[in-house]
Amino acid sequence: MNQKNLIITFTRNPELGKVKTRLAKTIGNPSALAIYKKLLEHTESVLRPLNCDKAVYYSVKIRENDIWDSTIYQKHQQTGEHLGARMANAFKHGFKNNYQKIIIVGSDLYDLKTEHINQAFQDLETNDVVLGPAEDGGYYLLGMKQFHPKLFRNKNWGTDSVLKDTLKDLKEESVFLLETLNDIDFFEDLEKHNDLKLLINK
Template sequence: MTNKNLIITFTRNPELGKVKTRLAKTIGNTSALAIYKKLLEHTQSVLRNLDCDKAVYYSVKIRDNDIWDNSIYQKHQQIGEDLGIRMQKAFENGFNNGYQNIIIVGSDLYDLKPNHITDAFNALTNNDVVIGPAEDGGYYLLGMKKMHTDVFKNKNWGTASVFEDTIRNLQNESVFLLEPLNDVDTFEDIKNNETLKALITT
């Protein structure tokens, strides 16, 4: 631990047929994998120079020789049956290791910029929780300075109700909202992004 702030990202191991399955229904598994790898590279480039500690949580198996530099990123295995449990375990691990402010961010946001993370940490100075709403009704970022376990329970993950249900859990806390961003799940999410569309092979 070198910093009181920790940024976490979850990643799926980039394997053919196992990532971006909704997107793959439209463009095929090969193109979906290429786009997911591009999104991972983008996320890594956004996070690597931030002034905070960094951790990546792998879905299946921790990898040593990949884009996540071992000298920059702590590496962990996701634990739990659903996304809520896995996120809760990651936050608990961070707080148990002495971090004061912890943020988790998705790894499938081509619009993510370093200022979204720095603004989120700054917001925790005067707020209990910070959330980055996703345009599909979920969220791309969640940050807090103590555990709020309710936000991880009783959610239909991947649906349009997640953000509203999370806000309802936090009605007695001060919550700062970042600007909404578009995370990439379907072809609709990339149809105006020429960089990602260029990765589609026919």
């Protein structure tokens, strides 16, 4: 394992009525849960081949016997009042443990590939920060070599202004932008993913 690099993903505990709530308004809670479980499986398959340390941060409680093999993934509890605080605490914990490059990704991107994360680690060689823009105006990936607390403050998390406001904070730093991807939040986001649509009403 490459002890200098760390990949983090944040997950919600897959419970009925508590995941993909915007999507559930259209397709119902059982289908939204089935799709979220499929997204988690996809994320795990993307992270597993990476040659770095790996950590999963749970929203509610740490689970032992799930898809995240504890011999491969460090397991932590998210802490903080909002998404920015929770991400900041995860980065701080990683840097405190002497990681040199840390990347965080979401767990609801069906277009995410292992290559995106490998590219991000590579681009951190020559840039201060790497961002993966999401089509909804947020970002699906954030990577850095040192902690930048300003990135986690004064953001309207979950809105279309997050990426724009984050880039404003990084005027003094060198930033590399990966390709834009779409996360799965609404029924329209399923349009090009027939295998996800097959999970509806099962």
